[in-house]
Amino acid sequence: MKKILLITTAVFSLSTYSADLLPSCHNWNDGSSDTVKAAIAAATAENKKAAKVGFEWRDTVKFIKKATKLSATPCNSSALTMANMAKAQALDAQKQAKDQANAGPSF
Amino acid sequence: MKKNITIIALAALLGSSVAIAAQQSAQVQADIDAFQNHFKAKFPEMDLDDFSKGPYSMNEDKLMQFENIMEMPPFEDSLDKGEQLWNTAFKNGKTYSSCFNGPVEKIRTQFPRWNAEAGKVENLEAMINKCRTDNGEKKIGWKKGKMAFISAYLTTAATGEEINVIVPEGDEKALAAYNKGKKFFYSKRGQLNLSCANCHIDSVGKKIRGDILSPALGQITHFPVWRGKWMRKKGNGFGTIQRRYGGCNKQVRAKPFKVHKDEYTNLEFFHTVMSNGMEISGTEYRQ
Numbered sequence: 001m002k003k004i005l006l007i008t009t010a011v012f013s014l015s016t017y018s019a020d021l022l023p024s025c026h027n028w029n030d031g032s033s034d035t036v037k038a039a040i041a042a043a044t045a046e047n048k049k050a051a052k053v054g055f056e057w058r059d060t061v062k063f064i065k066k067a068t069k070l071s072a073t074p075c076n077s078s079a080l081t082m083a084n085m086a087k088a089q090a091l092d093a094q095k096q097a098k099d100q101a102n103a104g105p106s107f
Numbered sequence: 108m109k110k111n112i113t114i115i116a117l118a119a120l121l122g123s124s125v126a127i128a129a130q131q132s133a134q135v136q137a138d139i140d141a142f143q144n145h146f147k148a149k150f151p152e153m154d155l156d157d158f159s160k161g162p163y164s165m166n167e168d169k170l171m172q173f174e175n176i177m178e179m180p181p182f183e184d185s186l187d188k189g190e191q192l193w194n195t196a197f198k199n200g201k202t203y204s205s206c207f208n209g210p211v212e213k214i215r216t217q218f219p220r221w222n223a224e225a226g227k228v229e230n231l232e233a234m235i236n237k238c239r240t241d242n243g244e245k246k247i248g249w250k251k252g253k254m255a256f257i258s259a260y261l262t263t264a265a266t267g268e269e270i271n272v273i274v275p276e277g278d279e280k281a282l283a284a285y286n287k288g289k290k291f292f293y294s295k296r297g298q299l300n301l302s303c304a305n306c307h308i309d310s311v312g313k314k315i316r317g318d319i320l321s322p323a324l325g326q327i328t329h330f331p332v333w334r335g336k337w338m339r340k341k342g343n344g345f346g347t348i349q350r351r352y353g354g355c356n357k358q359v360r361a362k363p364f365k366v367h368k369d370e371y372t373n374l375e376f377f378h379t380v381m382s383n384g385m386e387i388s389g390t391e392y393r394q
Contacts, residue, residue: 051362054364054370055296055361056361056362057297057298057360057361057362058297058298058356058357058360058361058362058363059298059360060362061362089298092298096295096296096300099295100290100294100295100296100302103290103293103294103295103302104289104290104293105138105141105142105293105304105308106309107141107145107308
């Protein structure tokens, strides 16, 4: 009985310790702590698509740079917000390019 | 018999000259007519060349201020520098004029032009830098400084000359470049989702904060311009039309393109063609 108690305590304390190694922003669903990095990568990829069609917006790269700078601090929620804003801009820019495919005079 | 020979020779001569002189594309001419008629109908009290005064043609007080400034323009020294640079010999002894055809007052109106051999549009600033590199000199900056001085000198020398940019009939590449410029002009861009046309066709004469939106018709007649805004920034106030395009794009929160790449050069081609028939008004002041 003593043995079982000892093992259970050991396992419990070890698991608590290992959990402490992960940042509080760790995503238990996908097992990743790099949510911000993933968001920055996604924003960068989408912005490249917007640039390729010639409709990149002025501030998107600024947002990506800011997100990258903020991501140096772990679990900085502003970094994620900034990266998501950049991605949203890039997607809107791509939509704008499609909408303007037949742009022309209205008179 | 002599008469017949003379008539045949005359006919042949006329025929060849018709073949040499490029005809304006019918599609482009229809676009010019529609564009200019839109402005004439919207502002029936104005003559075609009045549009070259931009926002000042839309407001009497602003026009008065503009005319006062133009009595003693703050950029006269820069025009003198432009003339001096134009006439200064390169290391090989040649000057800029060796790269261009015709007298100095006819140079501005030759640009932008379609170069069928190169398959692209050439504008004046590009030809100034080409002239430099052809003569063993380094390129100079595209948007302001020396480039703007020389270009402004040529614009001022061409005062009163008529714009007549040709998109040659039957040249599909030239028409494609023109159509790219046209599409750029009418495409909404940036976070503000505005096209050049939204401000400079649809909203001409309306206020945007304290400024009045100028008509796209005639904007090209006075570039490079000397702007108070640019004077307050680093520089001497002068800027080329492509510098202005970049500024407009930034204002609608779109990322500006590099100057003297296809995007802005094709836009300049379209933009200038739309003002065909208007007189160059010389370098001017703008707010």
